[in-house]
Amino acid sequence: MTFQERYKKIFKTKQFRVLLHVGFWSFYLSLPIFQYFAYTTFSNNWIILITVINLIYVAYYYPFAYYVTPKFFNARKMHFFILSLLALYVSFFYLCLYIEKYAVANYTFNEADMGFLSQAVQRQVYYLPEFLQVIIVTAIPLSLKFMRRFYKLQDEKSNLEKLNTNLELNFLKSQLNPHFLFNSLNNIYSLALQKNDKAPEMIIKLSDLMRYMLYECNVEKSDLEKEVTFMKDYIDLEKIRHGENVEIDFIIDGDLKNKKIPPLLLIPFVENAFKHGVNAQFGKSWVKFKLAANATTIQFISENNKPFNGISVHTKPGGIGIENVKKRLELIYPAKHTLHIDEQNSIYKVDLEIKNL
Structure with a gap:
């Protein structure tokens, strides 16, 4: 458990906070007793006096910690905070000084007791060790305030980063639906023009695909088996369109059960292979897909031949599919994936590996 997690466990759980306060003040108020046994020359009146002063510390601590600090410890009200702090010091000093002078005048103290009390009573200033104690009264809530503010800012920053990431992921995923639909309708339209x-x-087939996109993709992670079924349905759609003009291989190696990936993560590679690698004008084409899975890793490979027109068809401006996947991978698997795209004269290959699923 990290320090930040321990902090949250202590200060965000009421029971832990009560226990912490009771334990701290029990120890603090018992110090005079330890002092008494260490130095047996101190009188009982000394122990009572110091206990009373320590109780005043407690009485000052809670208003300062739970009212003054939360209300005034910020940039706009810092002058009120400083004035409150000075008022605390002055009132605390003179209250304790009055109590000590009253105790000396009305109760019996031995020589050892008076050695500690004389500095405050005779010089009209607060004794240094007690001054350090009052510093503790203000330092503890200030330290806690700093810690709470720091971790609150860290939490807010983390939540904003998660929110931004989720918004960007949702935006990227929303891009795929119209992009995919546009390409599919365009293919059907071309066949309709040919009266095919x-x-x-x-x-x-397209209606089945759209049903999956509408009702199965509104999740953070989807079953890998469902994604494979979706890809197979899309490949069947392309088979209908291209017929004998394309040779298609789809190999699955390994067990796909109990594995999840973001929905529609792999389909842009499949779509890209058909869109840019299959063209009846340049003879028979081929596309190959391989999905390998083990306990912690999946690997997806997409290969297709390229039309011999001397143009890098996979890098046409305006395509959002591959760039969309790259951004999603960077957001979801920032240090857990490798993506290699190899474009040669006649072959275009994509090799994606995702680790630590």
Whole structure:
């Protein structure tokens, strides 16, 4: 458990805070008794006097800690805080001085007791060890205030970072739906223009895909098996569209059960391979996909041939699919993934590995 977690456990749980206060003040108020046994020359009246003064410390501590510090310890009210602090010191000094002078005048103290009391009574100033004690009265709540403010700011910063990350992830995920739908409708439209009989079948397949995107993707992580089923359905859609013009391989190696990934994380690679790697004008094409999984790691490889037109078709401006995935990977798996994209003259390959699932 980190120090910050210990701090939260103590100061954010009422029972721990009560226990802490009771334990601290019990120890603090018992110090005169320890003093008495260490120096047996002190009288009982001395012990009573010091206990009374220590109780005044307690009485001053709680208003200062729970009213003055929370109310005035900020930039706008710092002058009120300083005035309150000075008032605390002055009133505390003279109250204790009055009590000590009263005790000396009305009760019996031995020579050892008077050695401690004479400095305050005779010089009309507060004795140094007692001055240090009053510093403790103000230092403790100030220290706690600093710690609370620091960890509160840390929590707020962490929550804002999480909120920003979630907003960005939701935005990136929301981009995929219209992007995917646009490409699919464009494919169906091209078949409809050709009066191709496959168009109705593609519409049915597309409706199944859209159903998954609407009802299964509103989660942080989705079952890997469902994602694979979605990819297979999309590949079937592309098979209907391209027919014999493309050779498709999809290999699955390993057990996919009980593994989760962000929804629609892999589909942009599949979509990208078909969109930019399959073109009937340049002869028969091929695409290959491989998904390997073990206990802690998954690896997804996408390969496709490239049309021989001398243009890097995968880097056309305006495409958001691959860039979308890159950003999501950086946000969700910042130090747990590797993504290699290798573009050669005739082959385009993507190799993604996610570790520590």
